[in-house]
Amino acid sequence: AQSVTQLDSHVSVSEGTPVLLRCNYSSSYSPSLFWYVQHPNKGLQLLLKYTSAATLVKGINGFEAEFKKSETSFHLTKPSAHMSDAAEYFCVVSERTGNTGKLIFGQGTTLQVKP
Amino acid sequence: DADVTQTPRNRITKTGKRIMLECSQTKGHDRMYWYRQDPGLGLRLIYYSFDVKDINKGEISDGYSVSRQAQAKFSLSLESAIPNQTALYFCATSDATGGGAYEQYFGPGTRLTVT
Numbered sequence: 001a002q003s004v005t006q007l008d009s010h011v012s013v014s015e016g017t018p019v020l021l022r023c024n025y026s027s028s029y030s031p032s033l034f035w036y037v038q039h040p041n042k043g044l045q046l047l048l049k050y051t052s053a054a055t056l057v058k059g060i061n062g063f064e065a066e067f068k069k070s071e072t073s074f075h076l077t078k079p080s081a082h083m084s085d086a087a088e089y090f091c092v093v094s095e096r097t098g099n100t101g102k103l104i105f106g107q108g109t110t111l112q113v114k115p
Numbered sequence: 116d117a118d119v120t121q122t123p124r125n126r127i128t129k130t131g132k133r134i135m136l137e138c139s140q141t142k143g144h145d146r147m148y149w150y151r152q153d154p155g156l157g158l159r160l161i162y163y164s165f166d167v168k169d170i171n172k173g174e175i176s177d178g179y180s181v182s183r184q185a186q187a188k189f190s191l192s193l194e195s196a197i198p199n200q201t202a203l204y205f206c207a208t209s210d211a212t213g214g215g216a217y218e219q220y221f222g223p224g225t226r227l228t229v230t
Contacts, residue, residue: 001134009155028117034218043119044221066219090157094217101209101217102120105157 002093008070011091014114019078020085021109023091026072032094033074033108034103039087047089052057061085086113116140120223121206127228128196136191136225138206145210147189148219149173149181152203161204164189165211196229203227 009020025031048059055067061084065076074091079089091106121138128134138147145166150158150173160173162181172181178200184189193200203226207219 032217036221043223044207045219046220049218099213101219102160102163103148103158103207103217103219104158107155107157 002029002031002104004093004103004106006089006091006105006109008109009110010079010110010112012114013081013111015083016080019076019081019085019111020078021089021091021111023074023076024072025074025093026093033065033067034092034094035059035063035074035076036092037087038090038108044086044090047076052109073082076085081113083113083115085113117209117223121222121225122180123206123225124201124203124223125226127230128229129198134196134227135191135202136206136227138189138191138222140187140206140208140220140222142208143186143210144208144220145186146208146217147183148207148209149189149191150205150207151175151200152205158205167212169198193227193229197228201227203230207214219225226227 003026005024033050038043038044048057050057058064063078069103089109093101097104122137148163149161159175164183165172167183169225180192205224206222209219
């Protein structure tokens with residue numbers, strides 16, 4: 001069975017400094033992996049996705065993530081944080097067995113950006 | 116106009132009352148999902164539907180029921196609401212293509228409070 005672990009429940013950075021949100025996954029199959037962002041009082045928006053093509057995936061708003069099979073990780077990074085990046089971020093794996101398309105969510109990481 | 120809409124956006128109800136949350140989509144997707152979000156737990160799947168005649172339980176379906184009235188409409192009901200069903204509820208859609216990634220598109224959420 002697939003599972004996702006986000007290693008930090010809360011990350012705080014200063015504006016203009018790099019962002020690193022960590023995610024480890026467990027999957028018996030070649031996974032599809034996603035990062036979603038949720039701004040306060042908003043729905044979830046897809047940041048980026050990995051689907052077994054390039055291991056370095058670029059997303060919206062300057063975010064990117066690298067799929068590392070040997071480390072079973074899919075960490076999210078951004079070179080320079082902006083105040084508007086403050087939100088909750090979810091690492092997600094798609095359950096590919098049986099073609100159900102079900103998503104399994106991590107617990108979420110709250111990103112705080114300080115001026 | 117939003118691709119995935121949810122009504123109501125906020126609802127306060129009393130224990131024992133029946134309540135229905137509605138979801139509509141204009142993306143033309145066959146697959147629809149209902150999730151609940153609780154702090155620190157990420158999103159958990161309640162029910163999902165692959166088409167009008169195909170409805171499946173998710174990991175936390177007890178106390179909930181659903182109805183897929185049309186390809187574009189998927190409703191979630193709480194037959195007798197209880198306080199621990201207080202949560203943020205999300206509807207999502209996906210199609211079965213996209214290289215098997217099954218990325219999902221989320222509505223804005225319904226905040227439900229059961230007193």
